Amino acid sequence: MFAAVGSAVGLVNIWRFPYIVGQNGGAAFIALYIFCLILIGFPVLVSEILIGRTGQRDVADSLGTIAGKKPLWMQTGKGIMLTGFIVSSFYSVVAGWIIGYLVYAIRGVLSTVSYEASVHNPLFAVGYHAIFMILAMFVLNRGIQKGIEWANKFMMPTLVILLLFLMGYGLTLPGASEGVRFLFYPNWSALTPMAFLTALGHAFFTLSLGQGTMITYGSYIKKSENIPNSCIPIVVSDTVISLLAGIAILTIVFAGGQNPDSGIGLIFYTLPTIFAKIPGGYFMAIGFFFLVLLAAITSQTSAMEPIISYLIDKRNIGRHKAVFLVGISAFLLGIPSALSVFFFNKISFIAMDILIPLGGLAAVLFVGWVWGVEKAFPNLYGREPVKRSHRALQLYLKVCVKWLAPVLIAIIFISSIAT
Ligand code: PHE
Numbered sequence: 001m002f003a004a005v006g007s008a009v010g011l012v013n014i015w016r017f018p019y020i021v022g023q024n025g026g027a028a029f030i031a032l033y034i035f036c037l038i039l040i041g042f043p044v045l046v047s048e049i050l051i052g053r054t055g056q057r058d059v060a061d062s063l064g065t066i067a068g069k070k071p072l073w074m075q076t077g078k079g080i081m082l083t084g085f086i087v088s089s090f091y092s093v094v095a096g097w098i099i100g101y102l103v104y105a106i107r108g109v110l111s112t113v114s115y116e117a118s119v120h121n122p123l124f125a126v127g128y129h130a131i132f133m134i135l136a137m138f139v140l141n142r143g144i145q146k147g148i149e150w151a152n153k154f155m156m157p158t159l160v161i162l163l164l165f166l167m168g169y170g171l172t173l174p175g176a177s178e179g180v181r182f183l184f185y186p187n188w189s190a191l192t193p194m195a196f197l198t199a200l201g202h203a204f205f206t207l208s209l210g211q212g213t214m215i216t217y218g219s220y221i222k223k224s225e226n227i228p229n230s231c232i233p234i235v236v237s238d239t240v241i242s243l244l245a246g247i248a249i250l251t252i253v254f255a256g257g258q259n260p261d262s263g264i265g266l267i268f269y270t271l272p273t274i275f276a277k278i279p280g281g282y283f284m285a286i287g288f289f290f291l292v293l294l295a296a297i298t299s300q301t302s303a304m305e306p307i308i309s310y311l312i313d314k315r316n317i318g319r320h321k322a323v324f325l326v327g328i329s330a331f332l333l334g335i336p337s338a339l340s341v342f343f344f345n346k347i348s349f350i351a352m353d354i355l356i357p358l359g360g361l362a363a364v365l366f367v368g369w370v371w372g373v374e375k376a377f378p379n380l381y382g383r384e385p386v387k388r389s390h391r392a393l394q395l396y397l398k399v400c401v402k403w404l405a406p407v408l409i410a411i412i413f414i415s416s417i418a419t
Pocket of ligand 1: 008011206299303
């Protein structure tokens with residue numbers, strides 16, 4: 001569960017969530033986002049974990065075995081794993097910039113560097129992409145318990161402490177209330193259909209859905225565990241951490257007299273200029289980029305683990321070799337993203353707007369219709385006897401998994417392709 005939280009909490013919680021909330025109506029958007037989590041995010045997460053826990057294998061084999069050795073589902077599973085692999089290739093590029101910025105922060109030159117010049121410098125972009133990939137491979141190489149679990153046990157609490165500290169700091173700055181207002185003031189008229197798409201797309205990516213991560217982590221969960229109960233803390237902590245990051249970042253941005261810039265500029269451009277101006281900014285900057293790096297490592301490893309676990313299970317190769325093969329290939333595939341904004345935009349669009357929604361759709365259609373909720377849901381509670389409260393939850397999950405989630409995902413999918 002810790003590892004699943006580590007996977008969910010990543011780059012997009014920190015740089016994207018605060019921005020999209022502010023832009024799309026503050027508390028009104030938060031309400032809409034929570035609505036999307038309840039109707040789609042949570043049911044998809046439960047479905048993925050359930051597939052993994054029941055299948056007990058890699059993504060392709062778990063789907064294939066449950067479906068009764070159907071080749072279509074084995075192939076779908078392979079496609080889903082490939083999505084995680086593609087994500088890991090460009091995620092590492094952005095995470096590499098974070099290491100570069102951490103180095104700038106330590107050297108104390110953050111306010112003098114140019115974001116554009118840095119990320120367009122091939123040595124910077126490819127070099128730090130390589131360093132980040134090596135860090136992720138190092139964690140993965142140590143295996144599930146010593147590597148992934150260890151990294152999460154150490155990194156997640158550190159991240160929360162750092163974040164609370166930054167937030168406390170941000171709140172004491174003059175002008176902080178503007179930032180809080182930007183984040184929380186409800187503006188219902190900003191809730192356009194586009195805001196809905198944004199909320200849904202964000203929910204998918206931030207919960208690491210649609211790319212095999214949660215199916216794989218599900219296969220590591222004990223048979224006795226109650227799945228819905230394990231999934232609630234994942235969704236809640238991901239959301240709470242996003243909100244804390246929102247308060248921390250926006251109070252600092254507003255205290256520095258800046259407006260929240262669009263997207264990634266917020267952490268690579270706006271924040272560094274502010275860190276240079278505020279007292280203690282040197283240490284704050286180091287703490288901040290270190291925090292984002294921790295969040296990125298635990299997400300990156302989770303995007304690579306599905307395909308690694310497949311190679312270990314299916315191709316009978318050892319973990320070290322599998323990690324090496326996947327790491328090197330993801331690094332190579334990431335090079336064009338590191339060198340060309342055009343390529344980066346294309347591949348991240350294909351992964352995030354096409355493949356991930358399709359992967360999530362496959363998971364709910366699989367549980368709802370292929371496997372069937374009647375057969376699937378008795379596996380939800382581990383060894384716990386089914387209680388009355390379970391029935392109510394099952395009814396809600398059934399409606400969402402069979403109907404609401406597939407229909408809503410299809411809508412996002414079609415609209416995002418159309419726009
Ligand atoms: N959830 C991660 C984030 O918020 C992104 C991610 C998705 C990582 C899927 C791995 C797998 O940044």
